[in-house]
């Protein structure tokens with residue numbers, strides 16, 4: 001047993017979190033992690049408000065343990081999904097990109113707000129805004145880490161703020177968990193590792209590619225969805241880095257966003273200006289590029305299209321060698337972390 005500020009605050013047995021991953025962290029995987037003693041997070045960026053509510057209720061049918069939702073705050077649908085999560089009194093609201101306007105509403109029912117940051121200066125700001133705990137994302141991570149690695153960022157943030165910290169980016173085993181605790185974190189959040197468990201819906205073709213990958217087989221660039229992010233090195237990902245700025249695809253993506261959201265031209269233009277004013281400025285073109293990235297991402301995880309698909313994946317894929325059940329994985333990580341801590345203790349003379 002490891003008791004940390006994370007296990008205490010969130011009422012979980014193990015200091016392990018399932019990172020919110022759009023499309024991938026659906027109720028089956030979320031509840032599997034919760035039932036194995038961790039904190040499962042449902043990513044809802046892909047969901048309509050009704051789907052968000054359905055998914056939350058499905059999780060409650062499968063587990064009575066605490067869980068959370070993850071929402072990217074910039075972009076359409078965020079406000080509505082957060083409102084649903086608050087109505088449903090979801091125990092943990094985890095957000096990334098943007099400012100949380102809902103902290104008091106979550107605290108009112110006893111919920112916790114978990115901010116995600118990748119830059120140290122954003123950590124103190126998130127705590128000032130009322131976040132109860134933070135996820136710190138290092139450069140190694142799948143998707144949107146910034147320039148600093150976990151090794152550098154965790155101790156810096158740990159010295160700045162006094163709230164529970166969950167380390168994300170590069171963690172996939174018990175040695176990593178022990179290292180994160182040593183650096184000042186209170187637990188780890190894992191994305192890539194949980195893509196490769198039995199309960200994950202990722203297509204077998206991509207699970208196989210991740211297993212075969214070395215730590216060198218990812219690419220970090222802003223061409224994939226308009227923000228700096230890391231994907232598995234596939235044919236399409238390599239081609240995207242060579243093609244540069246995808247103007248035609250972005251325009252197609254922008255029109256797709258407008259159509260899917262059934263927006264008038266007036267609303268479309270207004271939203272683009274609002275996004276440009278947001279602190280993390282998401283001009284419409286970025287939203288359009290996210291739409292393009294999302295389509296290619298779905299091709300990967302749902303259709304298993306290794307030619308045209310792209311998959312967000314972290315450097316730690318290089319260390320992942322099997323596809324266990326969620327419970328097997330989490331049992332193993334706890335044993336490995338104990339062994340690592342014992343090994344360090346034994347070094348004391």
Ligand SMILES: Cc1cc2nc3c(=O)[nH]c(=O)nc-3n(C[C@H](O)[C@H](O)[C@H](O)COP(=O)(O)O)c2cc1C
Nearest residue numbers: 019020021022096141142169170190191192312314
């Ligand atoms: C396929 C995929 C989708 C992701 N989607 C989201 C998302 O919707 N919201 C978010 O905050 N982070 C998202 N992330 C980032 C993860 O939450 C997490 O920070 C990252 O996977 C941690 O790095 P690791 O893969 O090395 O464990 C995604 C990651 C992956 C692999």
